[in-house]
Amino acid sequence: MTKAVDVARRAGVSPATVSRVLNGNETVSLEVRERVFLAVRSLDYRPNAMARGLRRGLGVSVALLVGDIEQAHFVGLTRYIQSAVEEAGFDLLLYNLGHSAQRLSGFVDRAPSMSLRALVIASSDGLARDLSAKVQALNASGCRVISVGQDLSRLGIASVVHEERAATLLSVKHLIAQGRRRIGYAGRLAGSAVGTERFRGYKAALSQAGLLYDPDLVFDFSYRFTAGRNAIARALGSGVRIDALQAGSDEIAVGAIAALQDAGLSVPSDIAVMGFGNIDLATHIRPALTTLSSHPDIAAAHVQQLLGAGNLRKKDLLSVISRSLILRQSS
Amino acid sequence: MTKAVDVARRAGVSPATVSRVLNGNETVSLEVRERVFLAVRSLDYRPNAMARGLRRGLGVSVALLVGDIEQAHFVGLTRYIQSAVEEAGFDLLLYNLGHSAQRLSGFVDRAPSMSLRALVIASSDGLARDLSAKVQALNASGCRVISVGQDLSRLGIASVVHEERAATLLSVKHLIAQGRRRIGYAGRLAGSAVGTERFRGYKAALSQAGLLYDPDLVFDFSYRFTAGRNAIARALGSGVRIDALQAGSDEIAVGAIAALQDAGLSVPSDIAVMGFGNIDLATHIRPALTTLSSHPDIAAAHVQQLLGAGNLRKKDLLSVISRSLILRQSS
């Protein structure tokens, strides 16, 4: 590989000057600068990333920790964050937590030795209490910590979140306005910060409409397709009767629709189904899925801005992205 | 951050010895080794990754370049490769080519300065001719280059591929055996190595059955949902008649099914649809999708093995993974 010293020799200057030119140091004379650029181009020189990182004490990568790489929501987020990070001039390191607190903790321990530019935590699982000190230390050491999906601004961590509670409040009200009365909720609750919020919106909508909350209509499990299908199939088998279902994810909704159709029920005439997240797929299945929007692109744009920003003031620590109801044929 | 010198002081040895112990150098006496381990643990010391990488001339990250992060096929692959890379003790850097030869070329130029452990190229777009020299140089310099999905073994690059041609040969024969006679093909052909192979299998099946190949039944476009839906909707509108469709991806198949259903046609009784890839979704929509299997887990396992392997012999340069037909309700 070509090194700074090679470029220096070629341009008839010292390595220090090569470095100055490449780092946009204004003090170098125009004439020398041009000679250096010429040499850089003709040798196709690229500074060694590790040497630069070591010297500067800060590398060029950003780590993204996703809660569950198998969920469409995180896949969409990964895609937009990858591109945001790249646009900001950094490289993206990808890790999958798979909802494991232990993996999160292991990574946080390792992070300080990696000279990360930033650490983006996209998980709705509660951040273990004993991690918050380490995370704040990271943050203080020049590695900006960013939470996506969960509000950790109280820990001094920049957070980009979506509205959760207002979303299901809106959508369940819509179901009620359509005349639905026995409305179920299906999604992960235990240990999920966002799941709990979505569920609260559901309960609030029932309560505001004067409908009774029935715990038998609540299905708590993972966000996957199979979970949705199995839970609803089981519920139907055991005689549970609903006329609408609010899902905690689009995957659950799709799985539930399959179970309903397999049981000979019609969606939405017998049972309306409401998704959550508006994944790509939602508009391509039949019946097309009514759902609540997500905006991974906007979330990623916020992350990109945080990557570039200097010191953050308190009010910059939290951004909330709204969701809207996207009406399609399933409700 | 704790440094080797801190650990050394604590253990009453030199930094060199700390390094020896941490790198499993057998020559260190048992007693000293234990003292060092103790100090390492009590200080929670982790060697700085950049310093280590700089000194060794080789870092701990593996870059994965995916052809198109929006396709389910690449998402599945990313997930398994992430975990394979991590199991092998490395970190995964993720890049999205978005089918851009320019982005690939830009990355290959930058790669040598990154001290990568390996470079995994998962794209079926033809590798530009002028890159092959650079890629081989990378390979020679200690950064193992691995191609997933496309056979580049003739360039000395370890390749893990799936059977493509035999797959559509099998599935189209199945459609013919079901009595289908006007069978369309929908998928990307131009510039796609795998697309071309799949298409060849389709043509071979027609020819072996004595059916006429009709170019009007071939739809060449991207692998996305929308592409499938639009192409089929347009074809139906312009009077094209088919009784079966071989798709080049599951997304295309799902999009096509939506277009068919929107046009009042029934799947599979009016038109059978065959997917390609067996993405998660395939089993959760109705009608469930008949398709050809993919094995991202097996591909990732091969990659993991290549990551650990020493010098490769010629016969280790290519692994081919078979596909099988997965019968469901859509055909």
Added chain:
DNA sequence: CTGAAAGCGCTTACAG
């Protein structure tokens, strides 16, 4: 405006 020197935190021949 530019060069020589020091140093980022490791690892590894070289001595002993």
Added chain:
DNA sequence: CTGAAAGCGCTTACAG
């Protein structure tokens, strides 16, 4: 078996 020294390839005070 272990330490002192050199060096990986940069960047940046320090001199001039």
